Every structure is written in C-alpha cells, then in structure tokens.
Amino acid sequence: MAFESLSDKLQNIFKGLRGKGRLTEDDVKAALKEVKMALLEADVSFKVVKQFIKTVTERAIGQDVLNSLTPGQMVIKIVNEELTNLMGSETTKLKLLPDNEITVIMMMGLQGAGKTTTTAKIAGKLKGSGKKPLLVACDVYRPAAVEQLQINGDKQGVPVFAMGTNHKPVDIARAAIEHAKKNNNNVVILDTAGRLHVDEDMMNELIEIRDNIDITQTVLVVDAMTGQDAVNVATQFNEKIGIDGIIITKLDGDTRGGAALSIKAVTGKPILYVGMGEKLSDLEQFYPDRMASRILGMGDVLSLIEKAEQAIDQEKAKDMEQRLRKAQFTFDDYLEYMGQIKNMGGLSEMLSLIPGLGGQIKEDMLPDDKQLGRIEAIIYSMTKEERGNPDILNPSRKQRIAKGAGVDISEVNKLVKQFDQAKKMMKNMPGMMGGGKKKRRGGFKMPFGF
Known part of the structure; x- marks a missing residue:
C-alpha cells in the first residue's frame, strides 16, 4: 500500500x-x-x-x-x-454548473496513467449523484482507447459519444456538446489523447480544444508510481494548458507516495480524487486531513464509515445481526460477510483505517488471498444443510468436505473452530453490534459485530 x-x-x-x-x-x-x-x-x-x-x-x-x-x-x-x-488543507470537489447548464470537463494525462479508466470512474460518480454525464472519445490515435471508453461506459451505465478516428478532437468535442444538448446530458467529459511523454503535438491539440470549447474544468490524471516525474508532468501541463485539479492514480500500489505529498505544494493545484484500485468504483474523494492521519497511523474512521455505507446492504446486516443474537449465524452469513469485506477493499485496507491499528497490523498477520480462497472452497464444499447448521459437522462429513475442497482435514477443523469462537465472541459483545441500552446515536457498527 x-x-x-x-x-x-x-x-x-x-x-x-x-x-x-x-x-x-x-x-x-x-x-x-x-x-x-x-x-x-x-x-x-x-x-x-x-x-x-x-x-x-x-x-x-x-x-x-x-x-x-x-x-x-x-x-x-x-x-x-x-x-x-x-496536501491542500481543504477538500476540493469538481466544479459543476447548475443542472440546466452543461458542465464540460477536459481530462488530460500521459499514456499509462489510467486516464481513460479514471474518466469512466468520474462519470459513474457523477451519475450516482444525480447528474447525466456523457463520455466523449477524443483520442483519435488509439482505437483501443475508444473501445475501452465504450466498454467502461456500458459498465457504468453512461452513454459514450464517439465519431471514430477520422475527425479532429476539437470537432468531436463540439459535436458532443450539441449531442448533449439534444439528449439532456448536463456533464460532458472529454477523454483526450495521451502520449508517452509531454510533446508539442499533444499540447497544441489540447490548446485547440481549450480555445474553441467552453471548458468548465481541466483535470490532469497522473500516475503515483512515477514519483517525482508525476510532479514534473503536472508542472508542464499547468504551464502550457492550465489545470484546475489533479487526480492521482495507482495510490494503492507499491509506491512511495511522494507525488501526493509534493504535487499541491509545487503546482498550487488541488488533488481532487485518488485512484485506489482497478475496479470502476475504486476512486476516492481526496481529503488532505484524512490522508495525513493515515500516513501518521492515526486511522481514518470517516473513510471507513463511508466505505461501509457503500458496500454493506443495511437490511441484510440487520437481518444477520438478529440471527446472530439468536445464535443462528451460519456459514452462508460468513460467506456474505467475506464478500462485503472484499467490497470495502479487503481486511488490511479496513484495519489500516482504524485508529491505533495503523502500523500495528502487518500484511503477514492477515489471511492472504490464497487462504481466503481456501476458506471459501471449504464452505462451498459443504452441503446447504451443513452451511446452515454447522453443529452437524461430524468427522466423516469433515473428511468429505476436505476432499472436495482439496485441503487437509486439519484446515476444515481449524475453520470450524475459528467460526465457533467468532460466533461466541460476537454474541457476547452486543455493544459492538450497536445493541444494548446505551446505544450511541449515530454510532457506526461493523456488520456481525466485527
């Protein structure tokens, strides 16, 4: 991380x-x-x-x-x-015009920074907030970029405007805005072409779009993995085109993170979002105070709450909580819980956001993907009856499950024992599930008592 x-x-x-x-x-x-x-x-x-x-x-x-x-x-x-x-002191959001006007966002960046994927991520976020975005394929040099934008647009449920690769980007942008007016789209997001490095042709093309289209906001996408080079790229784009905000991608990778700490101070431009994964939902609003707390190992409870609210089906959580109180928690619930943990970015990501645990929990202390995969294989090797009633798991049933999952029977025994212990622990800790007489107003509770 x-x-x-x-x-x-x-x-x-x-x-x-x-x-x-x-x-x-x-x-x-x-x-x-x-x-x-x-x-x-x-x-x-x-x-x-x-x-x-x-x-x-x-x-x-x-x-x-x-x-x-x-x-x-x-x-x-x-x-x-x-x-x-x-890192900017205050949180900066995308500048959006009123719904009866068309906001035009020009996305810029070098090839490999994740610009096209990030463009689709932004469109998904805007759609989720009630906007009607239109994605525009302005990269006429890389046919794969047009196809990639269309695929991601489909996944996000956002329309994509494309005219192929035989038109000038500025003409595509102009036609897209007319299309948006006719189809009630109030945000137009231009996915412009990138290059392997900053060059005159790319800059001239962006200048032409900027000078002929009423751009509301220019957004630069940079790759955190490139370190200080990301800061240098941002400086050049700002000097030649002018940028209003920055999105840093791949901040979840094995990177030293210097770009996030330098880029605002050097360019004077705010960081809007950070990319924390490859999924189209893996884009986080950038909060300087929260990032500082994470870096110093102080946790980030607000981000944890927001992740939980997005990933967890509250009705299912309440239902499982009630079953847990009645000692009805099953392996099916366990699988459901594991799925929600994955949706929140994984166990290590969650624990890193809890105050006091940053730096205390190391990767090798947590189950890796292979271990979690074996746990899932063991549970899926059980019959529906066994998953619903773990008490019937006798030695012969465990032997069959181990064979079906391709693991030693000791791993099945270990999982059953851990499951029983977790079940008892959760039942005895109602306060952590949000229950009890002194339930805190507005307090956050992890599902199933964890």
Whole structure:
C-alpha cells in the first residue's frame, strides 16, 4: 500500500518522542532530521521537504510545546497539521454548473496513467449523484482507447459519444456538446489523447480544444508510481494548458507516495480524487486531513464509515445481526460477510483505517488471498444443510468436505473452530453490534459485530 514504508518510519520516530517525559530542542531537531530523511526516501520533492521541516521546526521548538505536559504529542499534532496543509488543507470537489447548464470537463494525462479508466470512474460518480454525464472519445490515435471508453461506459451505465478516428478532437468535442444538448446530458467529459511523454503535438491539440470549447474544468490524471516525474508532468501541463485539479492514480500500489505529498505544494493545484484500485468504483474523494492521519497511523474512521455505507446492504446486516443474537449465524452469513469485506477493499485496507491499528497490523498477520480462497472452497464444499447448521459437522462429513475442497482435514477443523469462537465472541459483545441500552446515536457498527 502507498505510504506504508513512510508511515512505519514516522510512527517509529514518534514512538521515541512519546516515550520521553520532557523534550529538549535537540530532541525535536534530531527527530525532525529523521522525518526529513523519511520524506525524501518517500520521493517527496527536496524543496517541499526543506520548507516543511523548516515550518514544523519553528512551531515545534516553541516554549509552549517543550514545556507542555505532553510535548511528544504536541509535536505529532504539529506534523499532522503541516502534512494536511502540504496536501491542500481543504477538500476540493469538481466544479459543476447548475443542472440546466452543461458542465464540460477536459481530462488530460500521459499514456499509462489510467486516464481513460479514471474518466469512466468520474462519470459513474457523477451519475450516482444525480447528474447525466456523457463520455466523449477524443483520442483519435488509439482505437483501443475508444473501445475501452465504450466498454467502461456500458459498465457504468453512461452513454459514450464517439465519431471514430477520422475527425479532429476539437470537432468531436463540439459535436458532443450539441449531442448533449439534444439528449439532456448536463456533464460532458472529454477523454483526450495521451502520449508517452509531454510533446508539442499533444499540447497544441489540447490548446485547440481549450480555445474553441467552453471548458468548465481541466483535470490532469497522473500516475503515483512515477514519483517525482508525476510532479514534473503536472508542472508542464499547468504551464502550457492550465489545470484546475489533479487526480492521482495507482495510490494503492507499491509506491512511495511522494507525488501526493509534493504535487499541491509545487503546482498550487488541488488533488481532487485518488485512484485506489482497478475496479470502476475504486476512486476516492481526496481529503488532505484524512490522508495525513493515515500516513501518521492515526486511522481514518470517516473513510471507513463511508466505505461501509457503500458496500454493506443495511437490511441484510440487520437481518444477520438478529440471527446472530439468536445464535443462528451460519456459514452462508460468513460467506456474505467475506464478500462485503472484499467490497470495502479487503481486511488490511479496513484495519489500516482504524485508529491505533495503523502500523500495528502487518500484511503477514492477515489471511492472504490464497487462504481466503481456501476458506471459501471449504464452505462451498459443504452441503446447504451443513452451511446452515454447522453443529452437524461430524468427522466423516469433515473428511468429505476436505476432499472436495482439496485441503487437509486439519484446515476444515481449524475453520470450524475459528467460526465457533467468532460466533461466541460476537454474541457476547452486543455493544459492538450497536445493541444494548446505551446505544450511541449515530454510532457506526461493523456488520456481525466485527
């Protein structure tokens, strides 16, 4: 996951600060020197790091910090605030005109950054919020790009306007807007052509579209995996075309994440969204304060709640909760729960958002995809009766299930034992399911008591 290495290093540095009752100016400077190295290793721009450390140092060595009862916590609070400021301080959303007008968004970026997929992701989000988007295939150099946009548009339930590859992009854009007027589409999203690198032809084409079409907002898509090069690309696009917002893709990958920490400070342009996976739903609104908390291992409860609200069928959750209270929780429920966990990004993603667990839960401590696959295979090898009533699983039935799943019987026994333990634990923890007399108003509960 992005920032994992940086997050681990920062948490270790701050652990040392927390352990000291009093802090001297030298203690703070030594810790911030380590923070500086950690940020540089995460591929954050040197100029950005230099200014960041200067600002934090000036705030952190004040007497009100050093003489406070918890100076270590105060320093961490300052770092958190400055990290948030670095990434934009406030959340910035797409600029959209009133529904009776047509918003035109021009999507830009280099080949390989995920621009076409991201364009479809944006369209899906806008459709979900009540808008009527139209996707426009303006990449006339790569026929596969037109086809890819049409396939993703179909998946999102969003219409795609295409004129093939024999027309100028500016003419396609102009015709698309006329089409939108006739068909009541109030957002037109132009998927422009990318190149392997910034070149004059691409820029001239984008300038022509910008100068002849009434563009509401220009959005640049950059790849987090390219590190500082993403910042350089953003700078060039901003100088030549002008950008209003940035979307960073592949932030879920094995990347150091420096682009997300540098790009706003260098370009002055806000990050609108971050791509956190390949699915068309894997696009998150960018919240600087939440990202700073994640990096410092403080969790991100609000994002966790939002993921749960999107992924979990509340009626099913209530039904399962009632069955759990009556000790009727079955392996079918277990499979349903695993599916919802996957929809929320997986177990490791969920746990990383819980305060206090960031950095504490390592990948090798969690079941991997193969293990989860074996669990599913074991459950699917059970009969409907066995899944509904695990108490009937005797040795001969377990032997048959193990053979059907292609695993040793010890794995079946282990799963049954874990299932029984989880069932007992959940039944005895009604507060975690949102039950009990002192149920918190507006409180969030994970399904089935987890």
